[in-house]
Amino acid sequence: MTSALQITGGVPLEGTIEVRGAKNFVPKAMVAALLGSTPSVLQNVPEIKDVKVVTDLVALHGVEVNNDGQGALTLDPSNVTRARYADIDAHAGDSRIPILLCGPLLHTLGEAFIPDLGGCKIGDRPINYHLDVLRNFGAKVEKLESGIKMSAPNGLHGAKVELPYPSVGATEQVLLSATRARGRTELRGAATEPEIMNLIAVLQKMGAIITVQTDRVIHIEGVEELKGYNHRAMCDRIEAASWGSAALVTGGSIFVKGATQSDMMTFLNVFRKTGGDLDIRDDGIQFSHPGGSLNPLVVETDVHPGFMTDWQQPLVVALTQADGVSIVHETVYENRFGFTRALKGMGANIQLHRDCLGSTPCRFGQSNFVHSAIISGRTPLKAKDIHVPDLRGGFSHLIAALGAEGRSKVTGVELIQRGYERFTSKLEALGANFDVVDA
Ligand SMILES: CC(=O)N[C@H]1[C@@H](OP(=O)(O)OP(=O)(O)OC[C@H]2O[C@@H](n3ccc(=O)[nH]c3=O)[C@H](O)[C@@H]2O)O[C@H](CO)[C@@H](O)[C@@H]1O
Numbered sequence: 350m351t352s353a354l355q356i357t358g359g360v361p362l363e364g365t366i367e368v369r370g371a372k373n374f375v376p377k378a379m380v381a382a383l384l385g386s387t388p389s390v391l392q393n394v395p396e397i398k399d400v401k402v403v404t405d406l407v408a409l410h411g412v413e414v415n416n417d418g419q420g421a422l423t424l425d426p427s428n429v430t431r432a433r434y435a436d437i438d439a440h441a442g443d444s445r446i447p448i449l450l451c452g453p454l455l456h457t458l459g460e461a462f463i464p465d466l467g468g469c470k471i472g473d474r475p476i477n478y479h480l481d482v483l484r485n486f487g488a489k490v491e492k493l494e495s496g497i498k499m500s501a502p503n504g505l506h507g508a509k510v511e512l513p514y515p516s517v518g519a520t521e522q523v524l525l526s527a528t529r530a531r532g533r534t535e536l537r538g539a540a541t542e543p544e545i546m547n548l549i550a551v552l553q554k555m556g557a558i559i560t561v562q563t564d565r566v567i568h569i570e571g572v573e574e575l576k577g578y579n580h581r582a583m584c585d586r587i588e589a590a591s592w593g594s595a596a597l598v599t600g601g602s603i604f605v606k607g608a609t610q611s612d613m614m615t616f617l618n619v620f621r622k623t624g625g626d627l628d629i630r631d632d633g634i635q636f637s638h639p640g641g642s643l644n645p646l647v648v649e650t651d652v653h654p655g656f657m658t659d660w661q662q663p664l665v666v667a668l669t670q671a672d673g674v675s676i677v678h679e680t681v682y683e684n685r686f687g688f689t690r691a692l693k694g695m696g697a698n699i700q701l702h703r704d705c706l707g708s709t710p711c712r713f714g715q716s717n718f719v720h721s722a723i724i725s726g727r728t729p730l731k732a733k734d735i736h737v738p739d740l741r742g743g744f745s746h747l748i749a750a751l752g753a754e755g756r757s758k759v760t761g762v763e764l765i766q767r768g769y770e771r772f773t774s775k776l777e778a779l780g781a782n783f784d785v786v787d788a
Pocket residue numbers: 372373374445472473474475476477478479480514515516517518519540657658659681682683
C-alpha cells in the first residue's frame with residue numbers, strides 16, 4: 350500500500366479488536382525452525398511485513414514455508430543446502446532479523462552472509478555484541494562492503510559469554526547459536542523479555558537444554574540434533590499496549606482480545622496510575638478512558654521487567670492529555686524522541702533534555718544524547734500533516750491524529766505494517782473516521 354490516511358480526529362475509539370502473535374517473537378521462532386531436522390509448525394502468526402520479510406529470507410535459504418492463511422506456518426528446513434550471497438540484500442527488507450540467521454546457518458552449512466540490517470532508526474543500533482558472541486563460539490567474521498561473511502568450517506563450540514548490556518537480540522543470538530554447539534555455554538547479563546522466554550520454550554520443545562537462573566544467567570547444554578516444534582506464538586504485548594494508549598488519547602474504550610496480563614504487568618500498572626480503567630479477563634484486556642482528567646507520570650523505560658521502550662511513544666501521546674507535568678527517561682535507545690517533533694507541531698508541550706531525568710542515571714547521560722522528555726499537559730492536539738518516521742513513532746502519530754481536532758493526512762503508513770496487523774481494518778472496527786487516500 351503506497352497510500353496515506355486522511356484522519357478526522359475527535360472520535361473516541363470504541364469496540365473490540367484482536368491482537369495475534371508478537372512481531373518481536375514470531376520471526377525469531379521462524380529462524381529457530383532452521384535448527385530442526387524435521388518441520389516446525391508456528392501458530393497465531395500475524396500478517397505483518399516483518400513476517401513476510403523473514404518468510405522470504407528463510408525460503409531463499411531453502412526452507413519450504415507453507416502458510417495456511419489462518420495463521421499457521423509450517424517451516425520445513427530439510428532442503429537447506431547452501432549459503433546465499435546473491436539476492437539476500439533484496440530480501441533483508443526493513444528487518445533486523447538477518448543477523449539472527451548466523452548461528453543456525455553456521456550449524457547447518459558452515460557459512461552465512463548477512464547484508465546491511467534494517468529496523469527502526471532510533472539510535473545507532475550497532476551489532477558488536479552479536480559479532481563478539483559469534484566469534485566466542487568459534488565463527489570467523491569477515492566484514493565486506495556488501496555485508497558480513499561468516500564461516501565455521503569446524504562448527505561452533507559452547508563458550509562463556511557476558512553481555513555488557515542485556516540486549517534482546519544478542520541474547521537471542523546466544524540461544525540460537527549455543528543450543529546445537531559442542532559443549533556448554535554460560536551467558537551472563539542476559540535479557541529476559543517474555544519474547545525471549547517464548548523462544549526458550551520453542552527451543553526446549555525442539556530438544557534443547559536451557560536453564561534460566563534468577564540473576565540474568567542462562568546455561569545451555571549443546572545437543573547434536575534438534576527436531577521441529579509445534580508452538581502457538583505469544584500475543585503482541587506492544588501492539589496491545591499501543592491500543593491501550595489509543596483508548597486514553599481518544600477518550601475511548603477498547604477490548605484487546607488476546608492481550609495477556611502476565612506479559613504486560615508493568616504497562617498495566619502505568620496505565621492505571623495515569624487514571625485509565627482496566628478490565629483484565631482471560632481472553633483479553635479492556636482499556637478505557639474513564640472520563641475526567643488523566644494523571645501525569647514519571648516513567649523510565651528499561652529492559653524487562655521494566656517499562657518497555659516500545660511502549661513509550663504511544664504513551665507519550667496519552668501524557669500530552671494528562672493534567673500536569675510528566676517526565677519520560679528513555680534508557681534503552683539513545684535517540685528515540687524524534688517522533689515528538691510532529692507532536693509539538695500539533696500543539697503538544699514537550700521539552701527534550703540531554704540529562705537523565707529519572708532516578709537511575711543511564712548510559713546516555715554522559716554522552717550528550719537527547720533522551721529525556723518533559724511533557725506538560727493537558728494540551729489539546731490540532732490536526733497536522735505528518736510523515737511516519739518509524740514503527741512506534743508512526744503509531745503514536747496515528748493516534749495523535751485520531752485524538753486531534755480537525756483533519757490530518759498521515760503519509761508513510763506502510764511502515765506501520767511492519768508490526769501492526771491490518772491496522773486500518775482495526776481502526777474501522779473501532780469507529781475511527783478516516784479515508785485511505787493517495788500519498
Ligand atoms: C525485532 C526485535 O525484537 N526488536 C526489539 C529488540 O531490538 P534489539 O534486539 O535490536 O534491541 P537490543 O535489546 O539489542 O538493544 C538494546 C540496546 O543495546 C544496544 N546494543 C545492542 C546490540 C549490540 O550488538 N550492541 C549494542 O550496543 C542497542 O544499541 C540498544 O541501545 O529489543 C528492543 C529492546 O526491547 C526493542 O525495542 C525492539 O523492538
